[in-house]
Amino acid sequence: MSVRALLQPRFLWLSLLGVVLIVFPYVHGWPLFDGSIRNLGFFTLEITEFRTFNATMFGVWLLVAMSMNLLTGTSGQISLGHAAVVLVGAYTTGILFDEFGVPLALAVILAGVFTGVVGGLVIGLPAARLSGPYLAIATFSLIITLPQILKLNGINSWTNGALGIGIRPVEPPNLVNDFLGAVTRDAVSLNERQWIYYVTIGTAVLMTVLLWNITRSRIGRAFVALRDSEIGAEQMGVNVPLYKALAFGISSFYAGIGGGLFFVVQTFVAPESLRFNDSILFLVAVVIGGLGTILGSVFGALFLAFQAEVISNLPDWIPGLNNVRDFERLSPVIYGSLLIATILTFPRGLAGIVQSLLSLRRGGGIGAMDLPALSAIRGTLRNLSASLPGNSDADDSGKKE
Amino acid sequence: MLAAPPWEDPDLFAQQIVSGIASGSLFAILALAIVMIYRSTDVLNFGQGEMALFAAFMSWTFLTRMDFWPAFFLAILVAAVMGAALERFVLRPVSEAPVLNSIVVTLGLFVVFNGLSLWIWGSQPKGYGPFSVFKGDATCVSDVCIGRLNIGILVVTLIIMVLLYLLFQHTRLGLALRATAQNRTASRLVGIPVGNMLSIGWGLAAAVGAVAGVMATQNLSLTTGTMFAVLLFAFAAAVLGGLDSPVGAVVGGLSIGVIKNLAGTYVPPEVGSVDLLVAFLVIVLVLMVRPTGLFGRRAVRRV
Numbered sequence: 001m002s003v004r005a006l007l008q009p010r011f012l013w014l015s016l017l018g019v020v021l022i023v024f025p026y027v028h029g030w031p032l033f034d035g036s037i038r039n040l041g042f043f044t045l046e047i048t049e050f051r052t053f054n055a056t057m058f059g060v061w062l063l064v065a066m067s068m069n070l071l072t073g074t075s076g077q078i079s080l081g082h083a084a085v086v087l088v089g090a091y092t093t094g095i096l097f098d099e100f101g102v103p104l105a106l107a108v109i110l111a112g113v114f115t116g117v118v119g120g121l122v123i124g125l126p127a128a129r130l131s132g133p134y135l136a137i138a139t140f141s142l143i144i145t146l147p148q149i150l151k152l153n154g155i156n157s158w159t160n161g162a163l164g165i166g167i168r169p170v171e172p173p174n175l176v177n178d179f180l181g182a183v184t185r186d187a188v189s190l191n192e193r194q195w196i197y198y199v200t201i202g203t204a205v206l207m208t209v210l211l212w213n214i215t216r217s218r219i220g221r222a223f224v225a226l227r228d229s230e231i232g233a234e235q236m237g238v239n240v241p242l243y244k245a246l247a248f249g250i251s252s253f254y255a256g257i258g259g260g261l262f263f264v265v266q267t268f269v270a271p272e273s274l275r276f277n278d279s280i281l282f283l284v285a286v287v288i289g290g291l292g293t294i295l296g297s298v299f300g301a302l303f304l305a306f307q308a309e310v311i312s313n314l315p316d317w318i319p320g321l322n323n324v325r326d327f328e329r330l331s332p333v334i335y336g337s338l339l340i341a342t343i344l345t346f347p348r349g350l351a352g353i354v355q356s357l358l359s360l361r362r363g364g365g366i367g368a369m370d371l372p373a374l375s376a377i378r379g380t381l382r383n384l385s386a387s388l389p390g391n392s393d394a395d396d397s398g399k400k401e
Numbered sequence: 402m403l404a405a406p407p408w409e410d411p412d413l414f415a416q417q418i419v420s421g422i423a424s425g426s427l428f429a430i431l432a433l434a435i436v437m438i439y440r441s442t443d444v445l446n447f448g449q450g451e452m453a454l455f456a457a458f459m460s461w462t463f464l465t466r467m468d469f470w471p472a473f474f475l476a477i478l479v480a481a482v483m484g485a486a487l488e489r490f491v492l493r494p495v496s497e498a499p500v501l502n503s504i505v506v507t508l509g510l511f512v513v514f515n516g517l518s519l520w521i522w523g524s525q526p527k528g529y530g531p532f533s534v535f536k537g538d539a540t541c542v543s544d545v546c547i548g549r550l551n552i553g554i555l556v557v558t559l560i561i562m563v564l565l566y567l568l569f570q571h572t573r574l575g576l577a578l579r580a581t582a583q584n585r586t587a588s589r590l591v592g593i594p595v596g597n598m599l600s601i602g603w604g605l606a607a608a609v610g611a612v613a614g615v616m617a618t619q620n621l622s623l624t625t626g627t628m629f630a631v632l633l634f635a636f637a638a639a640v641l642g643g644l645d646s647p648v649g650a651v652v653g654g655l656s657i658g659v660i661k662n663l664a665g666t667y668v669p670p671e672v673g674s675v676d677l678l679v680a681f682l683v684i685v686l687v688l689m690v691r692p693t694g695l696f697g698r699r700a701v702r703r704v
Contacts (some may be wrong), residue, residue: 078501081449082506126689132500133644135447137636138688140447144633145681152673276629280508287505326523332516340509342500344494 017186021201024051024195039063052193054305056265061304063258065289066211067251068282073291074215075247078132078225079123082282083140083274084146085252089115089259089271091150093166104170105199108260112253124245143279147271164270165263170196200261207254212248212294223247224292226397245393277332280398281307290351307335309333404666412544417662423551425658426558427617431635431648432642433561434610440645441582441602444492444503450632452607453614455514456480457623458522460615477611484607493599528622535619553614561609562651568605576603579592630677634661638682639685643697650704652695657683673679 064086071077079085092111096102102110123142127135150159159165172195180188190198214220222243225233234240263269285303290296311331315321324330348350407414431453438446446452460476467475487510495502535550549580569575580588581598589595617631642649657680664679687694 071500076499076501078504102444126685130688132504132691133439134443134640134688136447136693138502138684141633141636141681141684144629148674148677149563152675152678153671154673191565277512280512283505283508295461326520329520333520334516336509336512336516340491340506340513343489343498343505343509347498398609 009125021205024055025197027051029400040274045319052197053265056193056197056200058301059122059197059204059259060261060265061285062204062297062301063261064252064282065285065304066208066294067254067258068209068301069217069286069289069291069293069297070223070254071247071251072283073286073293073296074220074227075223075244075251076255077127077244077247078136078278079139079144079251080136080279080283081123081146082255083276084139085115085145085255086259086262086278087146087150087269087271088108088118089256090263090273091159091165091259092256093260093263095341096168096271097167098156098165104264108257108264111260112257115256115259116249116253119255120245120249123252124248125241128241128244132171132349139296140276143251143276150271162271164268164273167264169193169267170199196265200385201264203257203261205375206292207257219243219246219250227292280339281335284335286349287339288342288347288349290354293349293351293355295354296349296351307331311335403438406667413666415545416661419545419547419664420551421659421662422655423547423658425655425664426555427613427631427654428634428638428657429651430558430561430613430616431610431653432563432638432654433586433647434606435635435639436644436647436650437606437609438603438644439639440647441578442488442492442496442599444507445502445644446510446606447507448514449606449610450628450635451511451514451518452480452484453610453617454623454625454628455483455518455614456607457609457614457618457627458518458527460611461527461618461623476615477608480574480611481604481608484610485604485605488600488603489596492603493596496599507684517624522625524625526622527565527618537630549617554619554647555617555668556611558651561612565605565609565647574601582598585649620686633677634658637683639694640684641694643694645698646694646696649694649696679680 044223064082067085068082071079071082089111092114093104093107096107096110097104097125123139128137130138151161153161169192171192172190176195179189179191213224222233222238223246225236225238226240226243226247229238233243262273266273282300285300286296288303289298289300308331311334312328315324315327321327342349348355404410405413428476431449434448434453435449438444438449456476456479456652460472461476463583465471491506491510492503495506535548535553535581539546539548540552541547567575569579577588577593578598580591580593581595581602585595588598613631613635614628617627634657635654638653639650640653641656642651642653660683661676661679664675668675
């Protein structure tokens with residue numbers, strides 16, 4: 001790589017992000033971030049040790065969000081059963097480790113391969129014959145039924161029925177800590193939390209780069225063609241059943257790895273660990289984040305990692321909400337409304353907004369800013385005025401079929 | 402303990418069929434609501450079950466203030482207005498967008514209504530038991546019995562079907578609704594207010610769904626999780642009958658009820674509970690073998 005390439009802003013930003021990710025598990029011990037700033041009377045900037053776990057879950061959710069986004073955003077295939085695929089990944093890891101003594105790292109990879117093959121062949125191939133609504137029903141029934149399947153007595157010896165599978169937290173290998181000790185003269189050693197953080201974030205970064213390359217390859221372009229028009233894609237020589245199966249396969253591979261890591265990070269999985277609501281939450285995440293882009297998946301993963309905390313803290317931040325009883329129960333209402341509002345106003349999500357703003361800065365002008373919100377608001381106003389009494393004629397003529 | 406096979410205990414078999422039809426009529430009503438919306442607007446409403454749940458909770462609240470029948474009809478009326486409003490303000494803006502968007506919006510409705518029900522009515526089960534009309538001794542023919550409540554649900558299903566049939570086949574409004582479902586542009590050209598028809602369609606479906614909700618809670622206790630399974634069975638019913646066929650929805654619903662009951666009786670208990678699994682298998686089988694279902698039509702689309 002030339003020096004010039006190393007000085008590109010994109011490269012600098014990425015290296016900065018890399019440094020932040022590497023030092024993150026230690027930040028909580030640093031003077032600036034341990035809450036001392038708040039003691040001086042400034043704003044609160046406190047990063048607790050618990051944030052390492054948060055960030056680890058972010059890595060897991062990033063894999064899940066990318067998996068969902070590849071399938072729904074890039075390839076245009078809807079799946080309401082994505083939580084089921086993640087759950088199968090978690091269970092496969094657990095069973096391989098618990099029953100067959102497979103090393104955990106290998107078990108996670110095998111779980112990914114297993115869900116990938118199963119997702120591609122068992123869901124993907126039949127899905128080639130099914131259009132949107134039917135596919136939605138099939139995947140919906142999968143996630144509703146999976147807990148009952150996992151509780152079947154016949155496979156009880158593997159799945160432990162309703163009790164689920166648990167493991168102890170993963171210790172960092174001696175090799176790693178010996179090496180770190182030797183290099184830093186015993187200044188640095190990893191605990192369990194920090195070790196699983198690095199493993200998860202490392203995997204997530206690797207798989208992000210991989211996905212980045214996939215979406216820019218022949219396969220990725222075929223997926224987009226499939227999404228935009230199946231018949232058109234076929235005319236262009238895309239083998240539709242093959243690429244649909246591939247979309248499900250690759251997506252399920254990511255979901256399986258994510259599920260395996262979910263199990264390792266949470267150290268536990270049960271039939272109801274992930275339910276239909278989580279499937280919807282994944283969908284909400286990628287829609288709000290931005291369909292069809294990796295940036296959108298990153299936003300989506302942030303949403304998945306922090307939505308519960310943010311929503312439960314809302315009453316502290318917004319004064320009027322203190323009086324609302326059982327506020328935390330409203331969280332599905334909030335993310336459901338967010339989902340509908342996003343689809344109605346910003347179908348391209350946060351990533352779409354960011355991209356529009358960037359193109360504005362590059363001198364594209366306001367015209368280059370594709371903000372569906374503006375036209376949506378205009379459209380809604382027109383519809384509203386049309387639906388007022390006396391204007392009923394305009395109601396229908398304003399819309400095209 | 403394995404149940405005796407039908408040829409040894411025909412009464413048990415007949416009993417399961419009868420109870421299956423009774424519980425299946427619930428699935429039939431909800432499937433009917435799903436099919437009505439799918440036919441007229443091409444939207445698959447995942448929120449249907451939760452909208453029905455919300456209506457059932459409303460009827461519970463009304464019941465604490467009035468008799469059964471006023472509460473029943475008031476809940477249905479409110480549900481209908483709600484359904485029409487949802488179509489107008491939430492679904493219509495995405496009617497021109499890809500299928501994915503409308504499915505995502507109905508999923509949003511699903512979580513919103515489920516969350517609202519939980520927030521308003523809490524997590525304690527609300528049982529109001531069978532209402533007095535539906536109480537009383539079971540009717541028996543030899544050893545096969547059917548409870549008053551099940552008869553009631555069957556009768557209500559029949560009434561709904563007859564009313565819908567009369568509405569769609571013998572009124573001007575029904576004609577306009579059918580025309581809108583078939584070809585919006587042509588309907589608009591002959592002067593049918595298409596937008597209003599779509600809203601009415603949603604309102605009707607929401608009302609039908611509300612009936613299913615109130616009836617479902619007559620024998621299940623009412624919690625925010627009640628409708629998940631019912632929605633799955635209703636989808637299985639709609640898929641089995643054909644997503645665009647009202648007759649199919651009813652036949653599918655009754656069949657799913659019977660299949661579910663038979664599986665519950667004849668699958669050995671050692672296997673574990675399989676009621677959801679059966680619905681899942683029906684959906685998968687139908688989609689693999691005959692995606693149009695028993696009565697559906699294959700959609701051929703011009704590019």
